Amino acid sequence: MSHINRFKTSSSSSSSESDIQTQVNGTRGAYVIELSFGTPPVSQIGIIDTGSDLIWTQCQPCKECYKQNVTIFDPSKSSTYKTHSCKSRACYALGISQYYCSTEEVCNYYYRYGDRSQTSGDLATETITFNSDNSRSKGTSLANISFGCGHYNSGLFNYSGSGVVGLGGGPLSLVSQLGSSIKGKFSYCLIPLSKEGNFSGKISFGINGQVTGEGVISTPLIKSYPSTFYHLTLNGVTVGKTKIPFNRNGRTTAGNIVIDSGTTVTFLPRDMYSGLSSALEEVIQGEKVEDKSGYFQLCYKSSNGGDDLNIPNVTANFDGGDLVLKPSNTFVEVSEGVVCLAFLPSTPPIIPIFGNVAQMDFWVGYDLEGGHVSFKPTDCTKA
Template sequence: MALKSMDLIMFLTLSIFTLLSTQTINGFRVELIHPNSLSNPNRNPSTNQFHWIRQAYNNTRSRAASIQSRLGGGSAKFKTDIKSDGGGYVMKYSIGTPPFETYGIADTGSDVTWTQCKPCIECFRQSLPVFDPKNSKSYKTASCDSDACALVGSSVGSCSDQDICQYQLAYGDSSQSIGDVATDTLTIGDASFNNVVFGCGHENSGTFSGNASGIVGLGNSDISIVKQLDKDVGGKFAYCLSSQSDSKSHISFGTDAIVNGPGAVSTPFSIRPDQPTFYYLSLESISVGDQSFPLKQSFSSNVCGRRAGAKKTSSNGNIIIDSGTTLTLIPSDTFDNLKSELTKQISATPIEDPQGLFDLCYSTSDKIEVPKIVAHFSGADVELSPRGSFQEIEEGISCFTIIPDTEIGIAIFGNLSEVDYLVGYDLEAQTVTFKPTDCSKF
């Protein structure tokens, strides 16, 4: 970290990362931008206000298929399936010296932080300026025998003729990002960190339909920002997502990200040793009112969930919590039960989605009352916010944002099911904590 004095050391270590110039002690905070916000650089101004949720449906299924391919196919750990738009929450940060401002999706389902870089051999279109590493005094490419190269996995990509470590991100929809593994100064708000490993992409193609520059990896493996900044953040981060595009959402790091107090509930997460990116939770059942519907516990991890001060115990995980996926995807039999029960408890008559995507929709003129829907995780009951459970997909039509997995074979707890909660990750204790919160005031 660049320092001028001992006072500055303490300030940067304890300050909040914020776009709002808000400062508190013992943590770092930055604003997250809703995918449909007018201030979101990913948002295409030529599309209507409902385009993002339509796009999120397709992206959720594509993303789930890619994750399943990685888990089942033993693919290299550097492969990812992240898209740069379509329902993700955007985080502002800077790369280089002097700091070059850019945006990336804050994503717990990815490890590698990357951005498009000049020279662009092939780059997808973005409205933001493209990072030019020649303008950064602190930018360094990683040699093929460096620790930085080893951190991202030398089995992926290649070594250039100039002994520069290359990376290659393979996407499930045939999109890709190829470039140099590099280190540079990462700046968030008022604080800077030296020698952060990231991907500088020179060949980026496929179905990147937004104007984003890349992603910010918050996964569990060593290349993620959370792990690289471990001495400063202690393996802790927390985000609070608002369902309203005109409200602010935030993500915090460090001791300021400890989630506790009244209403907070915790559940252990599990990690697959061969795919350490993903945070697996054990979702035992989902209830609608007094009716509960169990889920199969189909995945067992060799790495157990832990609580602070407790010994490792066996822990199953059957659903991935993923801030980069918008909708929640569950087994079709459980979904059918939920749908049937919701239609019983909601007095209005369901209507069809004109595009035939969403399975349960109502007219907004009916002003439906959403019954209590609770996700019962191991040790934690999380009541889903009605504002996240149903979203208006086009004028006059609101649909259920939990969708069935009809053929992919994976379950994902998406960000709409997490809205209006402060969600804290503790990589030391291996827990995820949920606390009901007005995220516009967090």
């Protein structure tokens, strides 16, 4: 949620960490999983976010919290909760601008996202349990996982989630804390917005996280700073026979876009966005309207979610392969009778981002050891 050294904790589990596989549900442009904190376990709902590292949930006592559908976690009732000291490796792993020390020598964290949402509280360790999507399995419990116990949380978070599960490349992310047990592999399959509430996708770690089979497109992961972000190289996009380069001069810089499950829309450089929107306007036969919220820039009147507009496919020309995006990956219904292009121009400090709408109905796999991200067209309601 950028629009928000491996760090290894000791952990034990009821089954292998590489067996973690659980349902992903869509909610208002975000994707969430159910997981439990503490002993005894208390169910929480976390946004899966490859654009940030920290795992956190709202905690009692709540000094400033938003309303959530599930019980707020109370660490005083857990036998496995333990705060990190200011001198712990986990505290240092936050980075100098994201922690401060209280008089009790507890490591306090402060985390801010690109959309100005924020969370702060105590950095601690806890047993986290992932529900299994297999009815024969009780799920997987991981001990001593570092997380943020959030006492002050505000911004664009809503009742459908209680926190964030950071899946970035930094030391405090779930992926890094799982360490070698998952061999640097995880994947997810996100259902379309139109099917939220009726169907679920899934997320998998380790062996189950490998994307294989016919139709797989792979593109290199480019290492960059900060380590949180997963950088890919996008050469351009194509609409019909019109090719729009990433840069006006046609030169491509490696690692020029970040793939982010925690950001809804896709952000492109301004010139590239202008070229894309112009190419689409030339093809789409429909009545242009304004987005009443003022957020989206290219919108059309539609009586059935855009199916009547003959929206063309948009091909994302990644280094290593072309990814064909269907109309459901590029246009979203923002209000009754209005659909808008789910792409926007990126203006500093927003960087180019490949958002989650563009990733819907793809099995998206990350191989951090192999150094690539793979996409496979998939009906995620059946994955």
